[in-house]
Amino acid sequence: MKNLYNALQLKQLYILRSLGYNYSDITPYKEDEISLQLPQNIQELRKLVSKCHLCELSKYRKNVVFGEGNTNAKILFVGEAPGGSEDESGKPFVGRSGDMLDKIITNVINISKEDIFITNIVKCHPPKNREPNSIEAHTCLPFLYRQIELIKPKIVVALGGTAYHYLTGDETKMSKIRGIAIEKDDYTIVPTYHPSYLLRNPSHKHEAWEDFKKIKQLYDALPQ
Numbered sequence: 581m582k583n584l585y586n587a588l589q590l591k592q593l594y595i596l597r598s599l600g601y602n603y604s605d606i607t608p609y610k611e612d613e614i615s616l617q618l619p620q621n622i623q624e625l626r627k628l629v630s631k632c633h634l635c636e637l638s639k640y641r642k643n644v645v646f647g648e649g650n651t652n653a654k655i656l657f658v659g660e661a662p663g664g665s666e667d668e669s670g671k672p673f674v675g676r677s678g679d680m681l682d683k684i685i686t687n688v689i690n691i692s693k694e695d696i697f698i699t700n701i702v703k704c705h706p707p708k709n710r711e712p713n714s715i716e717a718h719t720c721l722p723f724l725y726r727q728i729e730l731i732k733p734k735i736v737v738a739l740g741g742t743a744y745h746y747l748t749g750d751e752t753k754m755s756k757i758r759g760i761a762i763e764k765d766d767y768t769i770v771p772t773y774h775p776s777y778l779l780r781n782p783s784h785k786h787e788a789w790e791d792f793k794k795i796k797q798l799y800d801a802l803p804q
């Protein structure tokens with residue numbers, strides 16, 4: 581709840597800044613008002629996000645990519661943003677990086693894709709595959725935090741530095757933080773390389789494999 585509250589506060593401040601305000605003493609939300617802001621049901625949240633035009637990325641997308649998978653998953657994968665194929669299909673992690681992630685999930689963690697949920701920091705495709713900027717990310721983050729609250733995963737895998745940065749606020753390089761389990765209130769975050777980075781830099785695959793073996797250990801240790 582605290583993460584969602586902080587994300588909503590930041591979103592409001594970014595919106596005020598984009599309207600030209602440099603200073604505001606308004607508290608946009610009180611913490612106990614948060615439940616009024618976003619749906620408490622994942623299908624309703626999906627409907628809301630599918631019509632979202634809150635940031636610039638809505639101008640360029642073909643489809644909103646809300647995320648997909650088991651809404652009771654114990655493990656949630658979070659990437660940076662939908663790519664071109666995801667924008668076309670409306671589904672997360674399709675194409676070559678999706679195939680690689682599928683293989684890792686099946687062969688290293690040894691679970692079915694039906695047991696996980698996959699989404700991104702932003703739900704709309706940034707033009708030319710650029711990194712989402714901080715206004716776009718902070719505007720979209722409340723949707724991710726509500727997804728986390730509703731799905732209640734025990735492990736959140738941050739795929740790539742952008743996902744890790746926006747999930748934690750920490751800017752440590754992925755090469756330094758990868759594979760480290762970071763305890764949050766209700767779940768553990770484990771950062772590792774994004775599959776598309778591994779496709780461009782195959783020499784890092786063995787490190788990612790080590791990270792995923794740790795993720796498997798954490799997963800296997802969860803109460804069944």
Ligand code: SF4
Nearest residue numbers: 632635638703704720
């Ligand atoms: S990226 Fe997120 S905040 Fe921006 S338009 Fe898409 S759904 Fe809305």
